[in-house]
Amino acid sequence: MTTTHPTDVTPTKIAILGAGRGGTALLDLLHQIPAIEIIGITDCNPGAPGLQRARELRVPVVLQVTELIQNHGVQLILDVTGDPALGTMLRSHARPEADVLSGSASRILWELVQHESTLQAELLHAEKLAGIGSFAAGIAHDINNPLQLILGLAENLEDETDLEAVHAQAADIIAAVKRTTAICRDLTSYARRSASHNHSLVSLSARLDEALKIARYAVGFHDIDIVKHYAPDAAASGNPDELLHVFVNLITNAIQAMDSGGTLTLHTAIEPDTVIVQVSDTGCGIPPDLFNAIFEPFFTTKPPGKGTGLGLYNIKHVIHQMHGTIAVTSEVGIGSTFTITLPRTAQT
Amino acid sequence: MSEFKSGFFVGGDACNGRVLVVDDEPDIRKVVKMTLQKAGYDVLEAENGEKAIETINSGENRLLLDVMVCDIRMPKVNGIEAIAYFRQNYPRVPLIVLTGFPDTDMATSLLRQGVVDYLVKPVEGEKLKAAVARAMEQRELAPL
Numbered sequence: 046m047t048t049t050h051p052t053d054v055t056p057t058k059i060a061i062l063g064a065g066r067g068g069t070a071l072l073d074l075l076h077q078i079p080a081i082e083i084i085g086i087t088d089c090n091p092g093a094p095g096l097q098r099a100r101e102l103r104v105p106v107v108l109q110v111t112e113l114i115q116n117h118g119v120q121l122i123l124d125v126t127g128d129p130a131l132g133t134m135l136r137s138h139a140r141p142e143a144d145v146l147s148g149s150a151s152r153i154l155w156e157l158v159q160h161e162s163t164l165q166a167e168l169l170h171a172e173k174l175a176g177i178g179s180f181a182a183g184i185a186h187d188i189n190n191p192l193q194l195i196l197g198l199a200e201n202l203e204d205e206t207d208l209e210a211v212h213a214q215a216a217d218i219i220a221a222v223k224r225t226t227a228i229c230r231d232l233t234s235y236a237r238r239s240a241s242h243n244h245s246l247v248s249l250s251a252r253l254d255e256a257l258k259i260a261r262y263a264v265g266f267h268d269i270d271i272v273k274h275y276a277p278d279a280a281a282s283g284n285p286d287e288l289l290h291v292f293v294n295l296i297t298n299a300i301q302a303m304d305s306g307g308t309l310t311l312h313t314a315i316e317p318d319t320v321i322v323q324v325s326d327t328g329c330g331i332p333p334d335l336f337n338a339i340f341e342p343f344f345t346t347k348p349p350g351k352g353t354g355l356g357l358y359n360i361k362h363v364i365h366q367m368h369g370t371i372a373v374t375s376e377v378g379i380g381s382t383f384t385i386t387l388p389r390t391a392q393t
Numbered sequence: 394m395s396e397f398k399s400g401f402f403v404g405g406d407a408c409n410g411r412v413l414v415v416d417d418e419p420d421i422r423k424v425v426k427m428t429l430q431k432a433g434y435d436v437l438e439a440e441n442g443e444k445a446i447e448t449i450n451s452g453e454n455r456l457l458l459d460v461m462v463c464d465i466r467m468p469k470v471n472g473i474e475a476i477a478y479f480r481q482n483y484p485r486v487p488l489i490v491l492t493g494f495p496d497t498d499m500a501t502s503l504l505r506q507g508v509v510d511y512l513v514k515p516v517e518g519e520k521l522k523a524a525v526a527r528a529m530e531q532r533e534l535a536p537l
Contacts, residue, residue, distance in 0.1 A: 189493035191420075
């Protein structure tokens with residue numbers, strides 16, 4: 046059985062008046078919610094930032110306020126202009142079946158939106174730190190092995206008389222120390238709190254390779270074959286730290302699904318309007334009855350201490366913030382494929 | 394035959410015994426081998442549990458392997474599985490665990506299964522040699 050994550054809810058149709066800071070924040074939040082359809086946004090200033098944002102998100106930009114508020118489908122009008130004259134106009138011109146939220150009510154809504162965005166960032170960080178807890182075994186393995194080599198060689202050097210052997214062993218010690226410091230560097234950079242507005246053009250294959258390094262601490266890659274099909278120029282605009290976190294989670298899940306070995310396939314592709322990242326495993330698969338649940342917060346099938354149940358929930362949030370989508374296809378006993386589709390950004 | 398010492402079979406050189414080192418890291422096998430060879434042991438290597446089982450089942454090792462030093466986190470057959478196999482099929486061979494990840498629960502469980510020592514990397518050469526020497530005293534001779 047193969048299926049995708051459904052979003053089969055009849056959406057509430059919303060119009061946004063005002064495309065300044067408040068309107069843009071609302072737009073960014075509301076457009077991620079499947080139960081909401083933004084039928085249009087308007088502003089008397091044609092250069093308002095929210096209008097540009099709306100065009101990127103393919104949300105209709107409407108130039109006439111009256112045209113938007115008299116739209117037959119509109120169920121809720123959000124007025125974030127703070128303009129009293131507009132309030133009067135709404136009372137006389139809006140369709141009676143449409144609810145209107147304006148003034149301090151819409152201001153509170155905007156405050157809640159800001160608050161929600163802070164909480165999401167905290168949640169993402171908390172989940173990442175919880176995940177790092179499971180790295181202990183992998184870190185211990187990767188640090189103690191080079192330490193064993195260093196100690197053994199140093200003990201041997203105490204009474205080694207062959208100068209060539211001394212040189213070779215000293216070089217081995219230096220290489221082992223470098224390996225160990227690389228571990229600390231990777232992990233401290235991964236663990237840091239990601240700056241929320243640190244957006245840039247991110248190379249997807251480079252991030253996937255980095256994620257492979259990090260995921261090795263979380264799970265043993267024993268008996269796993271890794272296949273990479275990268276479109277070298279595949280890039281997306283987003284927060285590089287958050288994208289790394291997404292890939293680490295997807296790879297960790299994939300490896301954990303392949304208890305007795307298998308193949309991990311990482312795939313990136315460039316389409317005319319989008320870029321695609323796929324993480325596939327040949328693991329246990331996801332039973333059809335769990336398909337709707339896996340993206341819900343606190344859902345996990347992992348044993349206690351192995352998963353927070355927030356991984357896929359946070360992934361979905363990050364991807365939606367990047368104006369992308371995530372879908373899964375899976376077959377029990379055959380494997381799963383997670384497909385992320387992101388808007389394509391022109392190379393700079 | 395009770396005076397039998399495995400070393401007599403190894404190319405005539407006096408030998409303190411034969412040790413199999415099982416670890417997926419070539420560096421670890423190299424440095425452990427270096428330490429134990431200096432102490433007069435004949436050292437064999439295996440890169441995972443599967444290879445370790447192959448090694449002990451091949452030729453004279455069936456009789457002449459004295460002690461095994463085994464990692465836990467390895468591909469193919471891991472240390473836990475290999476140790477279970479060795480305890481069942483070669484209970485006369487004392488097992489020493491040498492792991493990078495100190496885990497009290499695992500140590501307790503392994504010692505209950507008859508593992509004679511549980512060492513955590515990085516281990517000093519003196520400690521490793523002392524553990525192997527103790528294990529050598531505990532080995533039982535293969536029935537001929």
